[in-house]
Amino acid sequence: MITICLAGLTIFSGCDKESNPNAIAITGINLDVVSHKLFVGTEYTLTATVTPTNATDKNVTWTSNNENVATVVNGIVTAKTVGTATITAKAGNQTATCAITVGLVPADGVLINGVVWATSNVDAPGTFAATPQSTGMLYQWNRMKAYPGTGKISESQWDNTWPVGANTWEKANDPSPAGWRICTYEEQRTLLNTDKVSAVWTTISGIKGTTFTDKTSGNFIFLPAVGYRTSGMVYNDPGSLVDVEVGHYWNGTKAASYEQYLTSFLMFYSASPFFSSVGLRCALSIRSVAEID
Numbered sequence: 001m002i003t004i005c006l007a008g009l010t011i012f013s014g015c016d017k018e019s020n021p022n023a024i025a026i027t028g029i030n031l032d033v034v035s036h037k038l039f040v041g042t043e044y045t046l047t048a049t050v051t052p053t054n055a056t057d058k059n060v061t062w063t064s065n066n067e068n069v070a071t072v073v074n075g076i077v078t079a080k081t082v083g084t085a086t087i088t089a090k091a092g093n094q095t096a097t098c099a100i101t102v103g104l105v106p107a108d109g110v111l112i113n114g115v116v117w118a119t120s121n122v123d124a125p126g127t128f129a130a131t132p133q134s135t136g137m138l139y140q141w142n143r144m145k146a147y148p149g150t151g152k153i154s155e156s157q158w159d160n161t162w163p164v165g166a167n168t169w170e171k172a173n174d175p176s177p178a179g180w181r182i183c184t185y186e187e188q189r190t191l192l193n194t195d196k197v198s199a200v201w202t203t204i205s206g207i208k209g210t211t212f213t214d215k216t217s218g219n220f221i222f223l224p225a226v227g228y229r230t231s232g233m234v235y236n237d238p239g240s241l242v243d244v245e246v247g248h249y250w251n252g253t254k255a256a257s258y259e260q261y262l263t264s265f266l267m268f269y270s271a272s273p274f275f276s277s278v279g280l281r282c283a284l285s286i287r288s289v290a291e292i293d
Helices: 185-192
Strands: 002-006 009-013 028-031 035-039 043-045 048-051 061-064 070-073 076-079 083-091 094-103 109-112 115-118 137-140 146-148 180-182 197-204 207-214 220-224 247-250 262-268 274-279 288-290
Touching: 028 083, 035 043, 035 076, 048 083, 061 070, 070 083, 076 094, 109 207, 109 220, 185 197, 185 262, 185 274, 220 247
Parallel strands: 028 094, 035 094
Antiparallel strands: 002 009, 028 048, 043 076, 061 083, 070 076, 083 094, 109 115, 115 288, 137 146, 180 288, 197 207, 207 220, 247 262, 262 274
């Protein structure tokens, strides 16, 4: 503490442990991730945890060592150009860092509300359907085997066992092309943020489906209403194609709130899109998201 006396006026400047013996010092700071990948034009919010929780001053300052690539304000990292940057969070005399890698949105990808989506459904494993209106192929949860998006299949073609045991869609079973992956539940949920995305039931080239449009950029994707192949537990034969004018799209996150044989998926028709649940051995469409190498 520095004390200055001027004409009877006492001014106190600064505050440290010696001047405030009851102050609780910061002993550490951690970030929720130590590395993260972003596409140009996207954001990610870093979360800093300061210890101890009852520290006197838990203020965190943020800096980027390469603001041409990525800037940071109050933990919100914004990707500017391709490259790398290190984000540093400092509290007291403690620091934590996160390595940021920024890549370009691929030519066959569309940025909507912070997520880069493929322009077409997954077709045969490792390929995309020819056009955004094409049905692509259908997949049981966490399996690589593809079923046609139209027509009938024989009972011998259908796998009627339950694909249980995994909480996320495993990379080895992801039919997305190289550089792409099945979306998470949280990524799929960004399409339902009505403040940032508009969803419109429409018909394109004679195919019914829903367009999801970023309200800021105008970027959009079209998801055709393909229907799904049922497990046949109730009325239909296993592998039968049903609800052919309703969209059913997997995400790769097993919903903990459901029993082991069910999980959530994105559903849409003439009404607004929403999440519902379905059996894991049903076969649904996949619309992939891009990942940075």
